[in-house]
Amino acid sequence: MTGPEYPGQPDPSGFQDWWASEEEPAPVEPVPSVLSDCWRCGKGVEPDRPLCPYCRARISSSPEPLHRAGKPSDDSPESKALLGVLYVFIIFLGTSLIYGWLVQFGFSGRADNDREAARQQLYFMLAVEFFDTLLVVGSILAIMRPTALPAPSAAARSAAWAGAIPLLLLLLGLNYAYHFLLRKILAFPPCFDEAVIKSELSGLSVLAVCIQPAIVEELFFRYLALGTLRRSMGIHAAVLVSSVMFGIAHIGVPLSIPMLTLIGVGLGYARVVSGSLWLPILLHFFHNGAILLYEYWS
């Protein structure tokens, strides 16, 4: 039995070649495209898109680097983000060191008696803080968006805000007791910033001592660092590590580092329990403001 002798000839035998089947071909299921994670917000994005549709970050068009077979890379986006935060922290340390040296060599011995020298030191402090502000803003834009902290319940949020004033008073009391111990009992010399604080109470000093540190330091330590650390460890460990970073970043006042670390823990838990960055910002602002007023009037 043979089939048709020429194409198109009706097959008298009824024998049909399989490729002339009149059945509908099976639909080809579309192969789902492999989504790649956006480096900033971490959401899945089609690789051919130039911009992330969620956060508008530019998606790199370079292909994934080839790895040797059997050797997975340890260079994940999370580790890159954490290392980015650590590099910014190193730059923070560097600016604190440079500020300390220049104050020591430029204003030492003069600021205590010379109001003008203290004002110049204030301007210099503002310049360094302006650089730190640019650094933090740039790092927030360049580093992967930190993970969102677990949303607290309404009761926890209310308790956090209600306990803000007692927490502030507790931190101020501990701070005052610690430095009283250092100065009066152990007779430690004042730090180089105290001349600036004691010399005047003006809008510039409030900006330098209260506003800028409250906003910029909280953005870096309680938003970026805490959120990035949270990707790799528990919430308590993230609060503790970010607090250690906060304390050590104040390398210009090394004897205050333990107390500042403790304050960082308080601010970190205020951030976690309230679920908002505003509470630690306000606590930081009023804490520094209270110190500024106390030092000026004492």
Added chain:
Amino acid sequence: MDSQRSDLPDLGTPKNSEFSNLGGPKPDGLSQLGSLAQGARLKKLNSARNILIIIGILVIVGAAAFMVIIPAQAQGNIPEAQLRAFYLVNFALMGLGVVFFVLAFFVKQYPVPITVVSLILYLGYQALLVADDIQNLWRGIIIKVIIIAALVKAVQAAMAYQKEEDAAKAAAEQGL
């Protein structure tokens, strides 16, 4: 193309035993490769532990040496307040050395927090030394760079190690 053809032989789904009989890749080849990677990461964590122990020893010995040498050289010419401050700072540095020891012993239990805190504390310690005397910046700079690079690698390895461990635990809990 046409999965419903009846004239094609049914190749069937290869079984794991077929691969092992043919001497091909083992069925759990991926998990073995994963174990190799985890082994490499553990090596980095071990080297981080050793580095932390060495740093702890150096910090404690250095602070103790300073506490003996400097007052001996000054021969009582240091003011009382300054001497108290000197002793307090050096005791704090010895405490920091003990902290490095403690971190070294817990690096495998909590790899990510310990390696990150170790790196931060080491950077802070070096910054303190540089703040005291700028020449400390380039004294032993090669060793300092090696230590910092090793701690950075340890942080990366710790994160990857933690991720793999968490994935393995989740898979074990799901009974895979």
